[in-house]
Amino acid sequence: MARIEPVDLSTVPEFTELDEMYRSIYGFVPGGARLMAHSPGLLNGFLALRKGVMGPDSGTVPLEFKNLVASISSKTAGCRYCQAHAIFGASRADGDRARLESIWDYQTSDLFSDGERVALDLAVAASSVPNAVTDEMFDQLRLHWSTSEIVEIMGVIALFGFLNRWNDTFATDLEGPSWESAQEILGDKGWEVGKHG
Numbered sequence: 001m002a003r004i005e006p007v008d009l010s011t012v013p014e015f016t017e018l019d020e021m022y023r024s025i026y027g028f029v030p031g032g033a034r035l036m037a038h039s040p041g042l043l044n045g046f047l048a049l050r051k052g053v054m055g056p057d058s059g060t061v062p063l064e065f066k067n068l069v070a071s072i073s074s075k076t077a078g079c080r081y082c083q084a085h086a087i088f089g090a091s092r093a094d095g096d097r098a099r100l101e102s103i104w105d106y107q108t109s110d111l112f113s114d115g116e117r118v119a120l121d122l123a124v125a126a127s128s129v130p131n132a133v134t135d136e137m138f139d140q141l142r143l144h145w146s147t148s149e150i151v152e153i154m155g156v157i158a159l160f161g162f163l164n165r166w167n168d169t170f171a172t173d174l175e176g177p178s179w180e181s182a183q184e185i186l187g188d189k190g191w192e193v194g195k196h197g
Contacts, residue, residue: 002173006034014040018047026092030085031172032163046162053159054089059152061145064093065116068103069123069153070160075104076127079164081172081196084182086160091181100185115144119153126157127164171195 009019022029036043067090074082102109106120118140125132141150174196182191
């Protein structure tokens, strides 16, 4: 159970449209956003950043792959809530089911290109504490990704670094569709809802 009470966005005039938008797209309002609503400026700032990183006009890296980067970043950080949301997001972005099921084995799976493996390695290294990114990693990234694409990928890792800390600290309650998606796709790999159930 979340460590603080989430806000019902439908009861806050400033956020009723946001509540309707989330419900029309996902069928629910993410718990992390409901917790941020205690500080409207924080929620508004987060939404602008999220749109810049994960929105439809946020660059050329496919949304499915951005969500897989988020999933690996969240697995490294240990946030099961964000792992579930990222897999749910990848599946909603028409991610190939076999790729989603193989994400934790990306280093050996033939479903991922060399460039994707390098980017996912970056997600692991940048999400580790202490940060384990090396100059050699960037040399490898440049062989497969443009500078703007590297920035996009790092934007996902940084955004989810915030979300991992936020949702894991608050023990945000995981919503049904994300829970079901993670259980179905990652459950046999060891994913569990943990404190988020």
